[in-house]
Amino acid sequence: MKVQAAVAVGKEQPFIIKELELDEPRAGEARVRMVASGVCHTDAVVHDEWYPVPMPAVLGHEGAGIVEAVGPGVTSVVPGDKVVLSMSTCGACEYCLSGHPSFCVNMWPLNFGARRMDGSTAFTDENGQPVGSHFFGQSSFAHYSNVAERSIVKVPDSTPLEILGPLGCGIQTGAGTFLNVLKPWPGSSIVVFGTGAVGLAGMLAAIASGATTVIAVDIVDSRLEFAKTLGATHTINSKNEDAVARIKEITHGGAHFALDSTGNKVVFVQMLNSLRPLGHGAMVGAAAMGSEAAVDVGALLMTGIKLSIVLEGDAVPQTFIPRLISLHEKGLFPFDKLITKYRFEDINKAFADSASGVTIKPVLVY
Ligand SMILES: [Zn+2]
Numbered sequence: 592m593k594v595q596a597a598v599a600v601g602k603e604q605p606f607i608i609k610e611l612e613l614d615e616p617r618a619g620e621a622r623v624r625m626v627a628s629g630v631c632h633t634d635a636v637v638h639d640e641w642y643p644v645p646m647p648a649v650l651g652h653e654g655a656g657i658v659e660a661v662g663p664g665v666t667s668v669v670p671g672d673k674v675v676l677s678m679s680t681c682g683a684c685e686y687c688l689s690g691h692p693s694f695c696v697n698m699w700p701l702n703f704g705a706r707r708m709d710g711s712t713a714f715t716d717e718n719g720q721p722v723g724s725h726f727f728g729q730s731s732f733a734h735y736s737n738v739a740e741r742s743i744v745k746v747p748d749s750t751p752l753e754i755l756g757p758l759g760c761g762i763q764t765g766a767g768t769f770l771n772v773l774k775p776w777p778g779s780s781i782v783v784f785g786t787g788a789v790g791l792a793g794m795l796a797a798i799a800s801g802a803t804t805v806i807a808v809d810i811v812d813s814r815l816e817f818a819k820t821l822g823a824t825h826t827i828n829s830k831n832e833d834a835v836a837r838i839k840e841i842t843h844g845g846a847h848f849a850l851d852s853t854g855n856k857v858v859f860v861q862m863l864n865s866l867r868p869l870g871h872g873a874m875v876g877a878a879a880m881g882s883e884a885a886v887d888v889g890a891l892l893m894t895g896i897k898l899s900i901v902l903e904g905d906a907v908p909q910t911f912i913p914r915l916i917s918l919h920e921k922g923l924f925p926f927d928k929l930i931t932k933y934r935f936e937d938i939n940k941a942f943a944d945s946a947s948g949v950t951i952k953p954v955l956v957y
């Protein structure tokens with residue numbers, strides 16, 4: 592069938608919306624009609640060719656839509672089901688089987704290969720040339736896509752698909768880091784470094800967990816003001832203030848839990864130094880390969896802190912995303928406040944607004 596898709600053609604070139612041919616869903620795939628898709632930082636860095644994803648390709652990995660057809664062997668969904676799309680994993684390796692699919696041994700080819708495992712693509716252009724598909728198993732920047740079953744999370748019929756796409760990656764990453772890994776307790780102190788979608792989603796999840804001292808650190812005052820409206824009890828502009836000293840002052844010796852969503856090596860060290868003894872920090876930001884941070888190993892010994900490196904919130908999407916939807920329905924996790932909607936046709940504006948910080952979490956509506 593013919594479908595409209597936004598095609599990434601290479602670094603610093605805008606996405607081109609064009610008609611592509613989509614093949615039939617194969618074994619273990621469902622054809623999904625997209626209703627909306629979030630725009631994530633990973634789409635931007637892949638578009639900028641930080642990672643060697645073959646171009647041209649259809650990116651997008653925070654899709655939400657409705658199943659139209661299923662290929663052979665698909666048992667978890669039927670046509671008509673509402674679905675949110677997340678990462679693709681093998682389901683059979685040690686990490687998938689132990690509930691940590693974000694470290695799947697096939698994470699790279701299944702999510703960044705832009706091909707099926709047999710090398711084929713679901714999309715072809717007007718000349719019959721392959722266009723990359725299956726980005727994160729889904730390639731959601733298209734009106735229709737053939738999606739790997741392991742990427743699919745069935746959601747209740749009552750849920751508003753237009754806002755749910757970001758649960759598949761950015762929101763899951765921030766919220767999962769707190770709910771699945773750090774696990775702040777009622778009355779604890781937490782810090783988030785970076786108040787983008789991941790950091791703020793983490794902050795909201797920490798508040799839902801009962802954290803009562805909630806510190807947001809960023810270098811943009813308007814972002815910090817916004818963090819306050821979401822429940823931050825303290826904000827620090829680390830361009831003007833020594834973030835570590837201020838956090839130690841606010842928390843009387845350091846925070847119990849901290850999240851670095853920035854991928855900045857200086858901030859990473861600040862996060863470690865902002866923890867109180869036995870504190871627990873998590874790094875989730877995508878740093879450029881080769882980023883080396885200067886850590887005082889000697890001083891660290893006396894702290895007993897824990898550090899976790901977390902991908903995708905260490906979540907099993909099929910069980911975690913329904914939990915987030917449930918928290919949202921109860922008013923305990925208002926992640927929709929992070930979202931700004933754009934028409935699919937305005938995808939280049941959505942990326943520009945995300946890069947400039949005008950928008951925290953753009954969502955394209957089809
Ligand atoms: Zn696996």
Ligand SMILES: [Zn+2]
Pocket residue numbers: 631632633634652760761
């Ligand atoms: Zn993402």
